[in-house]
Amino acid sequence: MAIRRGRGVAAINYPTGMNLGGDPxxxxxxxxxxxxxxxxxxxxxxxxxxxxxxxxxxxxxxxxxxxxxxxxxxxxxxxxxxxxxxxxxxxxxxxxxxxxxxxxxxxxxxxxxxxxxxxxxxxxxxxxxxxxxxxxxxxxxxxxxxxxxxxxxxxxxxxxxxxxxLIPRSYPEKETGAMKPSTCYAHACTVAEVEVDDETGEVTVLTVKNVFEIGRALNPKMVEQQLVGGSWMGISHALYETTEPYYPNRDHGGTDFNQYLMPGPGDLAQTEIIVLERPSADGPFGAKGPGEMCANPQIPAIANAVFDAVGVRIDTLPITPERILRALKAQAAG
Amino acid sequence: MELRKDYFADVRKDGLNEIGQPRPRLDSPGHVTGKTAYFADRNFPGMLHLKMVRSPHHHARIRSIDTAEAEKHPGVVKVLTARDVPHNVYTILILIQIGPEDETVLADGKVRWKGEAVVAVLAETERAAQEAATKVKVDYEVLPAVFDMEEALKPGAPLVNEYHGQNYYLYDSGECRKVRFGDVEAGFAQADHILEQTYQSSPIEHAPTETTGCVVAPEGNDRFTCYTNTQAMFFTLDNTSIILQMPGSKLHFVGGTVGGGFGGKVDVIVEPIAILGAKLTGRPVCFIYSREEEMQISSPRAAEKVVIKDGVMKDGRIVARKVTGYTDAGAYSRHSPYGAQKGAAHYPGPYTIPNVWIDTYCVYTNRTPSSAMRGFGVTIGDFALEVQMDKLARLIGMDPLEFRFINAYRDGDMKAHRQPTEGAALIECMQEASRAANWPVAEKYMAMSSYRKGA
The missing domain is CATH 3.30.365.10 (Aldehyde oxidase/xanthine dehydrogenase, molybdopterin binding domain)
Incomplete structure (x- = not known):
């Protein structure tokens, strides 16, 4: 039984604005x-x-x-x-x-x-x-x-x-799906480092290094607050959150911040944010929308880091200690 | 945070006066000293409190509703049921022509999820409203419920929502939104390896600091002012106008200072019934979700299931990708048909793959209706795609980061939905991550660029 360390990477993009436009x-x-x-x-x-x-x-x-x-x-x-x-x-x-x-x-x-x-x-x-x-x-x-x-x-x-x-609305072609979902995309690549206790299944996220390409940082301090918050939310989504912890039994869902699991300050990783700016053709001063995508890449990066650490794949969110232990048990059973 | 200005410097004009400057936010002193006014800071003389009687069953027929005891409870002013709502069956995306109307403001004859609003009680105090709500007698005939998308799609499954007639959303393209690009079967036939994997997720809560709610004041001029924390002012106003069959000119919405949304405040749930209460009583009304309602009643992120089948070559090229995505809308559409179709537009991810087949389904079950949340239609897809990428890399014995460089989209590459890639920056993000995380990749990948000559 040991604490095992692993790292994982994920790379993503994300559209700015309503899918298919039509949102004035x-x-x-x-x-x-x-x-x-x-x-x-x-x-x-x-x-x-x-x-x-x-x-x-x-x-x-x-x-x-x-x-x-x-x-x-x-x-x-x-x-x-x-x-x-x-x-x-x-x-x-x-x-x-x-x-x-x-x-x-x-x-x-x-x-x-x-x-x-x-x-x-x-x-x-x-x-x-x-x-x-x-x-x-x-x-x-x-x-x-x-x-x-x-x-x-x-x-x-x-x-x-x-x-x-207004980006004029695009209507998907029925059979091929030809469409124009968005006019610009933000990008990210995240590397997460974790420790997994193979006795308890507990995951500690050590570092999260995020590179975000957001078109233009109109106010760098405000970009930072949004990107750091998003990165924390990604950790929370990966490891903690569910409204139905005993699904398919739908009882016992969290009803307050004591019961609904989210990371506290002590659970947050050392977080690094690097911002690149490739101005978008139609953004204000080249800006794209980073608000949503900044919470996405941490989730698969952590999942991949858990595999790198202990060699089991958890393909169902959240990646709980219970799921890790069951997978380790199955792995040991061969 | 570090701004790496050396990337894309050739296409960016820096040195502006206000843009790019880290100006302090003008509203933050108010936020941190408690001086910022939120909707719930409005308090009017004679204001009533609204509490909902909610379904204890996942799926049931309503035989009868008896509100007599509740109406007699001290402090109770009005009790509302389905027949009080002018246009009780609605759907919010009707404003962008995505129907059918499939949800009731107050349940009428049937409940389709545990927690569904059945009766609204308006009373002088929150406590009186809460107590009276427990005195409403609803006689239910419990029906079989379905919680699993696969079960819901099987023949003979309980029908969740009669307004759809089947347990999936019917797009103009049929039972799912489709993307077809190249020949996916030919791609699989040519591949060195095939990997098919299934990914799933649980619903999660937005967890805003401020719970969903509104305060409504009837004005002397026959108008209603609604102080709200909605994320979309006119979207909510226009839907309220439809539900209450009230001209939009009678409605005045004031908002814009919200304690966190994350997509959880774009359903139109609290405003119509609170305004109706104000109209029928002539009194101000507040309807604010408790933390329990916020966590268990308001729409969560959908549970999703994503099946990805890939064909990959030994040299690292992905030659075919087939994705089948399922979004669990719960009992009602809300924004889910939109979210599922956003997924179809997002796959196969930021990679250039010559043969792609995508089907995304919006499925109805008796779970809590899901709706928009930060990353709507994409977050779980990205989890599935990027774990799959890791598995593929290991399958062919390649470094996971280098494997992504081989497949990354670049300017001019045709996407599966037939738009040429513009403004790509995935490669540069990965190059910078390689440096920052001390995860070295071969020099040829560090020399790559999202730019393509002539693109």
Whole structure:
């Protein structure tokens, strides 16, 4: 009887957005009188930080600092339609809608600035700090604060824009399944190292090294929180979770966090996250949806590591000590 | 976390002002100091609490329902049954033309899973609603139940859901979604080895911090404001409009700050019945799942079964892959027909295989209805595919990582569903994993690229 060590690898991809498309999202952007920008959506922030990312996307597009953008979302009386926050679609779909709306608002802003500066709008650029200046002659500039005041009270212009993003729906061909499920895919490769106690069947995940390719890390800190959380969720899925621990007997399912098994802080592996960025052709600044795929590769990587450690295959999730011990017993019996 | 900017630097424009910057989240101070308002922080004078009477049986006919005792219970204001719901039989994907309507808001004549909502009790306090719920008398005739997908698909199995007429979802392609590419049997005939294996999974719970729920307030203008933690505002509003036969203009949904979703809050379950309660009583109503309801009543991830048969050559090329996927929808569709068909689009995984045959089934059983969850239609498939890849590599005596390089998809490769691969990055992920995990592979694999000339 011994503690045995093994490692396993898994590589995966994952589509961004609803399968087969047909999932629109809209956004509205407008300026306040003093040049702050309001993004109006009906998308839902699940805690992953959607509001923050939409603010950064709007700010980058308009050319102002992120703290001058306010996101008002998920009120059906004010926000235009969004299909919803699921299918790794929030950043990709709503982000594209925000870019389109922000571009339209930016154009009006530049036109008003051009009138104030008596130049052509096409000769203007933003400095990213809250000013608009003539390209090549930054001393000739006007603040966005003043541009917005002028637009509102002098020139009667609405600095605003509308955005809509839709991947047209694809219908699978009945006999061949020819279809267009998605326009971009995120990727991952995970290597997991485990220890398996061949007396108790207990698995300890030592390290999980994840490489994720996500198109573009729009906010690296927020990407990190999502990818680390996903990696932990993958461990939980692989080794612990079931609502029916005695299936086919369906009694005794967990009803609270004491009974429903999930890893605690002490059960979590040393987690490494490496991010690659191959911008997608149609993502906002190249972003893909990493929200779901980041919890997938750990599961088979751990299953393969368990085999590498003790030589038994557990092909049914979760990989419990009981299943490992039964497999070891069967293996010993020959 | 480490950003490896050296990969794909030729196709990426860095140096933007706001994008790529690790700005602190504007909402996190509120989250960590308890100042963020969630839907359940709304409290209105005279608010009623809704509790469900649920089926104790997996499959049963309802002979009769007697609510008289419950209605007399102190504090009870209203008791709702199926006949109170204007459009009681519904299905949420009807909004994207995926029918038929197959589920009841409140059970009508039959229950098809243990925990199904039968009667809704509205009372002045949560306790009164809970106590009154135990006084509702439902007379059941227990019917044979089926919990296993294989059993459910056999002739003579108990019929789970009459609205489907058989224990699987009928796609326009027939009993399953199909993908056919190349000639899979010819591929098997040519292969050096054949490996057929079966993978299975259990339902799991989303386990969000905040349980599913909503608070509804009737407004003075004949509208209803619903504070909700749904993941999809208009999806929920529009389905509620159908179920309550109420114009969407009468409904105002407010949400967008949610304590975790993971796909568990895209079923439209709590909002319609709570709004109906508010309409029929004229009072605000809250309906919030207990932790037990969240874990045992709300839809879990489906149990799945995946059978993979591969033909592989000694040199590492996979020449044929046949996948049969089964998704256990439980008693009702919810999002499962969509999830099963997403699986068909995902197989055979990120690998270029010349001969592919895929069938994915959405099967009805008397288990708790499953629905969307993070990785919907893909997570269990990836478990099966990637364990299978490991087995294949060992079968031909090859390093599991090198084996994946040989088969990895690259730009321009035709996928089984007949889309050319674009923007591939699997190879680069594996190269970086090889380095990071100190898992060396042959130099020729480290020299590979997802790019292909002319692609």
């Amino acid at each position: 999202t809209q956004a509205l952007v407008h300026s306040t009188p003093t040049g702050n920008f309001m993004v109006t959506l009906s998308s839902v922030d699940l805690g992953q930080g959607m509001k923050q990312i939409m603010a950064q996307i709007c700010a980058e597009t308009i050319g102002v600092p992120t703290d001058r953008v306010v996101v008002d979302t998920a009120d059906t009386d004010t926000g235009p339609h969004c299909m919803g926050t699921f299918a790794s679609r929030g950043t990709h779909r709503a982000g594209n809608a925000v870019i389109q709306a922000a571009k339209e608002a930016r154009q009006v802003m530049l036109e008003v600035a051009a009138e104030e500066l008596e130049v052509n709008a096409s000769d203007l650029e933003t400095d990213g700090k809250g000013n608009i200046q003539v390209k090549g002659a930054p001393q000739k500039s006007i603040s966005i604060f003043d541009v917005a005041l002028s637009a509102h009270f002098k020139r009667g212009r609405s600095i605003s824009g509308r955005g809509m993003f």
